[in-house]
Amino acid sequence: xxxxxYFFCSLEVEEVxxxxxxxxxxxxxxxxxxxxxxxxDRVNDIEKEIALENKMMAKSQFMISLNDKSxxxxxxxxxxxxxxxxxxxxxIAVSNGVLRK
Numbered sequence: 001x002x003x004x005x006y007f008f009c010s011l012e013v014e015e016v017x018x019x020x021x022x023x024x025x026x027x028x029x030x031x032x033x034x035x036x037x038x039x040x041d042r043v044n045d046i047e048k049e050i051a052l053e054n055k056m057m058a059k060s061q062f063m064i065s066l067n068d069k070s071x072x073x074x075x076x077x078x079x080x081x082x083x084x085x086x087x088x089x090x091x092i093a094v095s096n097g098v099l100r101k
Contacts, residue, residue: 003066003075005095008043008051008058009086016040016060016086023085034071035078038063054099056092 009016017040024031031037040062043051051058064078079093079100093100 003072003095005064005075005079005093005100006047006050007062007064007082007086007091007093008047008054008056009040009060009062009091010057011060011086011090013040013042013060016062019085020062020082023081027081030071030074030078030081034066034068034074036065036067038065050094051092054092054094058092 011019020037020040024037040060043058043061047061048058051061064082066072066075082093083091
């Protein structure tokens with residue numbers, strides 16, 4: 001079961017990367033073993049459109065993938081932690097084309 005969550009953020013790449021790096025450090029057991037957190041990058045034109053469809057003026061994006069299938073029940077926890085780290089109005093999460101609440 002592949003679970004990839006795409007995050008679109010209204011914050012600049014450098015700010016998001018710093019916050020995600022801190023989150024990885026604070027929750028090492030979660031993000032170094034069970035989930036893979038990819039580096040933050042600028043959004044391309046297609047990603048901008050995806051974010052706009054969900055009412056987000058995105059400047060940056062990154063992805064988190066489930067690495068350990070036994071941790072699938074922790075996806076909601078990951079979503080909460082990312083929203084807390086970045087601010088709930090600064091980020092949206094999309095998985096399989098569906099906005100994740």
